[in-house]
Amino acid sequence: xxxxxxxxxxxxxxxxxxxxxxxxxxxxxxxxxxxxxxxxxxxxxxxxxxxxxxxxxxxxxxxxxxxxxxxxxxxxxxxxxxxxxxxxxxxxxxxxxxxxxxxxxxxxxxxxxxxxxxxxxxxxxxxxxxxxxxxxxxxxxxxxxxxxxxxxxxxxxxxxxxxxxxxxxxxxxxxxxxxxxxxxxxxxxxxxxxxxxxxxxxxxxxxxxx
Numbered sequence: 198x199x200x201x202x203x204x205x206x207x208x209x210x211x212x213x214x215x216x217x218x219x220x221x222x223x224x225x226x227x228x229x230x231x232x233x234x235x236x237x238x239x240x241x242x243x244x245x246x247x248x249x250x251x252x253x254x255x256x257x258x259x260x261x262x263x264x265x266x267x268x269x270x271x272x273x274x275x276x277x278x279x280x281x282x283x284x285x286x287x288x289x290x291x292x293x294x295x296x297x298x299x300x301x302x303x304x305x306x307x308x309x310x311x312x313x314x315x316x317x318x319x320x321x322x323x324x325x326x327x328x329x330x331x332x333x334x335x336x337x338x339x340x341x342x343x344x345x346x347x348x349x350x351x352x353x354x355x356x357x358x359x360x361x362x363x364x365x366x367x368x369x370x371x372x373x374x375x376x377x378x379x380x381x382x383x384x385x386x387x388x389x390x391x392x393x394x395x396x397x398x399x400x401x402x403x404x405x406x407x
């Protein structure tokens with residue numbers, strides 16, 4: 198009987214995805230989060246316009262068969278989650294991290310990484326941040342981030358893990374030892390355009406507020 202996905206397994210998967218989004222993967226032409234951000238920073242419009250362009254790209258090009266198949270080929274991580282879900286989180290985390298970099302945030306700071314993870318919860322991110330006195334749509338200054346304690350970071354990560362376990366458990370998508378075929382339920386389930394657009398918008402409001 199397959200085990201259910203645990204919060205610990207989720208956090209390990211997110212850490213794997215974040216590391217590869219920041220440091221890169223061995224696929225020609227696949228940019229790191231910082232490189233992706235820089236490519237859009239050269240575009241026209243203000244910072245939010247550039248972030249919106251990046252989000253629109255995420256909703257189209259990143260869901261192509263060739264791109265996903267190529268990413269699936271590099272899934273060799275010591276974590277027990279289906280490969281397709283790890284790929285989804287990699288793609289979405291890279292998008293969020295790129296937006297954070299566009300907003301001037303240090304992607305190698307643990308507190309910024311935690312905020313990136315929060316954005317994966319979509320609209321649920323608002324509730325998580327509100328519990329800790331952070332409101333979306335307001336300027337999250339570097340000093341404000343520095344004021345978040347390590348203890349609070351741990352609690353936020355726990356809430357993120359719980360939210361994601363609940364989200365995917367309810368859909369019946371996650372069973373350890375039963376990897377869903379990469380292109381099977383991926384686009385129609387965990388990586389539909391609507392959810393990705395919501396996550397992108399949350400990231401923009403978090404890191405590039407009006």
